[in-house]
Amino acid sequence: MKHIAFLCLGLTLVGCGRLEEVGKAPALTATEGSNAYYAMAATPMPARLDPETPSDGASLWSGNRQSLLGDRRAERRGDILTVVIEIDDKAEIRNSTSRSRSGSESMAVPDFLGIPQRLANKLPEGAGLDPAVQASSDSASSGDGSVRRNEKLTLRVAATITDVLQNGVLRIEGSQEVRVNFELRELLVTGYVRPEDISRQNEITYDKIASARVSYGGRGQITDVQQPRYGQQIADIILPF
Known part of the structure; x- marks a missing residue:
């Protein structure tokens, strides 16, 4: 009874937390304090000048990032680039298996120095030595499975x-x-990219992101209706049938 009481108390506390959001729009996540915020707020390291590189102060064309011919691709901590996600995957797998097996064994000793005949009269009713041992088995199994997926995200x-x-x-x-x-609706993207994979438009596609983690979902009134209740989720885990 104590365990049930603690379980009910825990479910009540969880429900009270959700009750505070009744009639309110989902709160946006604060940008301050995130890794992106600290990366952009940090003071960049001063660029090291190469003594062998001549100064372009007198040049008509400048090669810095703000010039017309400058490279504006993200390359330093705090720079921003655009991630293009275009997923259109299809997968279809079908498996079919079947197996059958049959076997039989029989051992009989009808005549062995007359011993089976002599023992036949002393055995209980219904028992005999012809055949002494007989066994048979038969088994069969079949299976059929298929997987079909279609995902599209832009x-x-x-x-x-x-x-x-x-x-x-x-x-x-x-x-x-x-x-x-x-x-x-919230979208999260993390991963690792090579600077040379970033295009001149300062964009990179998702298939060039190593260890890419893409999360696209939502939270709010519609999502709450689509999710099963806490009691149903617990019942699905605990009940063995």
Whole structure:
């Protein structure tokens, strides 16, 4: 009874937390304090001048990032680039298996120095030595399974370089939240990219992101209705049938 009481108390506390959001729109996640915020707020290291490179102060064309011919691709901690997500995957798998097996064994000793005949009269009723042992077995199994998936997702999100690894690989992290009425849609993207894979338009596709983690979902009134209740989820886990 104590365990049931503690379980009911825990479910009540969880429900009270959700009751505080009744009639309110989902709160947006604060951007301050995130990895992207610290990456952009940090003071960049001063660029090291190469003594062998002549100064372009007197040149008509400048090669800095703000010039017309400058490279505006993200490359430093705190820079922003665009991640293009275009997923259109299809997979179909079908398996079929069948197996059958049959076997029989029989051992009989009808005549062995007359011993079976002599023992036949002393055995209980219904027992005999012809055959002495007889066994048979038969088994069969079959299975059929199929998997069919179709996923399509097209998104664009701005991501921030949160770290530059020692080998030059960039760690990116991007998030986007859109609230429509009482439903909040959120998109999260993280991963590692190579600077040379970033296009001249300062964009990178998802298939060039190593260890990519893409999360697209939402929270709000519609999502709450689509989710099963806590009691149903607990029952699905506990009940063995």
